[in-house]
Amino acid sequence: MCQGDDPNCRDFETHRLDFRTGLAKERRAFLKSGFAASGGAAALATAGISLVPPALAQASAARAAGGPRLHSLPANAETVHWGYFSKSLAPRLEVNSGDYVTIETLTHHANDDAERMVQGDPGAESVFLWTKDKKGVMRRGAGPGDGGGLGVHICTGPVAVRGAEPGDVLEVRILDVAPRPSANPAFKGLAFGSNAAANWGFHYKDLLTGDKPREVVTIYELDATGSRNWASAVYNFRWVPVTDPTGKVHPTIDYPGLPVDHGRTERRFGVLKNIRVPIRPHFGTMGLAPKEAEVVNSIPPSYTGGNIDNWRIGKGATMYYPVAVPGALLSVGDPHASQGDSELCGTAIECSLTGTFQVVLHKKADLGGTPLDGLDFPMIETAEDWVMSGFSYPNYLAELGPDAQNAIFAKSSIDLAMRDAFRKMRGFLMGEKGLTEDEAISLMSVAVDFGITQVVDGNWGVHAIIKKNVFAGQA
Structure with missing residues (x-):
């Protein structure tokens, strides 16, 4: 069947539009599902797999006028x-x-x-x-x-x-x-x-x-x-x-x-x-x-x-x-x-x-007391992990002055990116998970995976990954 990739198909334009805009039948069905209609953030928060607590999810969902x-x-x-x-x-x-x-x-x-x-x-x-x-x-x-x-x-x-x-x-x-x-x-x-x-x-x-x-x-x-x-x-x-x-x-x-x-x-x-x-x-x-x-x-x-x-x-x-x-x-x-x-x-x-x-x-007014309060870096969440993105310079545009967009390419290092990832994970474990600094440092050494994100983008990256199931006993 044509998936929008066969120009000889008489319905080529229709099929290609469906594929490219994501309006295929199964995707439409998902978007009309109860998850979508109810604003799935609340469901995810209730299940304990999101950084967004139920109260914040509900406050955010309430602003979605008309669904x-x-x-x-x-x-x-x-x-x-x-x-x-x-x-x-x-x-x-x-x-x-x-x-x-x-x-x-x-x-x-x-x-x-x-x-x-x-x-x-x-x-x-x-x-x-x-x-x-x-x-x-x-x-x-x-x-x-x-x-x-x-x-x-x-x-x-x-x-x-x-x-x-x-x-x-x-x-x-x-x-x-x-x-x-x-x-x-x-x-x-x-x-x-x-x-x-x-x-x-x-x-x-x-x-x-x-x-x-x-x-x-x-x-x-x-x-x-x-x-x-x-x-x-x-x-x-x-x-x-x-x-x-x-x-x-x-x-x-x-x-x-x-x-x-x-x-x-x-x-x-x-x-x-x-x-x-x-x-x-x-x-x-x-x-x-x-x-x-x-x-x-x-x-x-x-x-x-x-x-x-x-x-x-x-x-x-x-x-x-x-x-x-x-x-x-x-x-x-x-x-x-x-x-x-x-x-x-x-x-x-x-x-x-x-x-x-x-x-x-x-x-901002709803973020107090939540894991997102004061967030000043991009954070990744998957079904299994929380991932902190560390960079050589967390905000190189502010840190390196007027020539930042040129200077960054000569100043990056894995050491700096590792230090940033460590600090972000330490802050997450202490602030969100209630650990002492000593507890956080121990846990990082035994349960956090640090990896090199990239070494080609001027501002080099190191990511820190903590499995959500590490905290299963806290529930």
């Missing part, structure tokens, strides 16, 4: 911003607390293989349009002019939440994540992603064999219908200098959306033969607009989220973000099919995805 609505936000040249966050961006959508939003996201690496990831897809084609005279999306990054490549991620949004004000907390539940199928009929039923072992990778100056240094891109294939849960490599190629439509030559991957001409590359098929990479679709970049600067590079993560690059930010997870500007201004991008802790070589499997989210606003 939750379902919205959709496609990805195209009119709905995305490329490579930056900004408190001055006009919202592409405005929603109420409790509403559901299906958001399409595009990978900024789609032009690594435009035949598989752009061709025939109107939204992607509009974003990646680049001729001598025109770009579909002009500004690509936080630098002057068109950004100069200072920031790379295609972000869909922003989505404004009515009533959100600085000091509030925005809860974002990730209800569903699905790969965006290739629109090229030659690749019906498939989706594709790109992994770049690039010049910003941790490995780049530590190569053992072959030409040094070098950049290598590997294209991966996924099943877009969901019938298999792993990805396989299709081919890889050495990056060769790319001449962009303006005539500028790019010897390295130094600008987002460069159109790769595979007439000039040597594609090596059969790489990573018989290896299956488990997929865990997630959003590398998701967060709110910060207040400290007008235009903020999308690469370094910070206190309002952004490019955290933690594979746990996928289906079933909940994010909690401190609101810094009116409306919160939520944007989603940098979609990944899979990634390991560290994102070592430069990228994950960068693969366009569509997500369905529920946004719940918690007002």
Whole structure:
């Protein structure tokens, strides 16, 4: 059956719209279910698996006038911003607390293989349009002019939440994540992603064999219908200098959306033969607009989220973000099919995805005495874990002065990120779980898993994970 990936189907447009906006029958049924209608935060809190206590859940649900609505936000040249966050961006959508939003996201690496990831897809084609005279999306990054490549991620949004004000907390539940199928009929039923072992990778100056240094891109294939849960490599190629439509030559991957001409590359098929990479679709970049600067590079993560690059930010997870500007201004991008802790070589499997989210606003006045009171960093919650995100500089925009967006790339370290993750977990265990400092330190050493989130985003990350069942005896 056509899943919106067969242009020869007479109902192609209808099927594709259904797939891309998440309005398939089973999703509609879920969104009309008692869980959705009642505002599921209260149910989760009662079950003891949420940071949101029942009273806070009820207060937040009471503001959802008329019950939750379902919205959709496609990805195209009119709905995305490329490579930056900004408190001055006009919202592409405005929603109420409790509403559901299906958001399409595009990978900024789609032009690594435009035949598989752009061709025939109107939204992607509009974003990646680049001729001598025109770009579909002009500004690509936080630098002057068109950004100069200072920031790379295609972000869909922003989505404004009515009533959100600085000091509030925005809860974002990730209800569903699905790969965006290739629109090229030659690749019906498939989706594709790109992994770049690039010049910003941790490995780049530590190569053992072959030409040094070098950049290598590997294209991966996924099943877009969901019938298999792993990805396989299709081919890889050495990056060769790319001449962009303006005539500028790019010897390295130094600008987002460069159109790769595979007439000039040597594609090596059969790489990573018989290896299956488990997929865990997630959003590398998701967060709110910060207040400290007008235009903020999308690469370094910070206190309002952004490019955290933690594979746990996928289906079933909940994010909690401190609101810094009116409306919160939520944007989603940098979609990944899979990634390991560290994102070592430069990228994950960068693969366009569509997500369905529920946004719940918690007002500052209601937060007193709750785990969310005073939250000043992005926090991850899953069904089994609480996850603290530590960064080299928790709020580098405020900590590093006027040149913060350049300075951060020279100042990051795992030591600093580990210290931040430790402090955040200590604060959580003492403040939320009522432990003494000595108890918290002991528990961290014996029951908390610290992991390297990423070492490629300027502001390096370490996450700290505590299992919820550690506290089963407190109930």
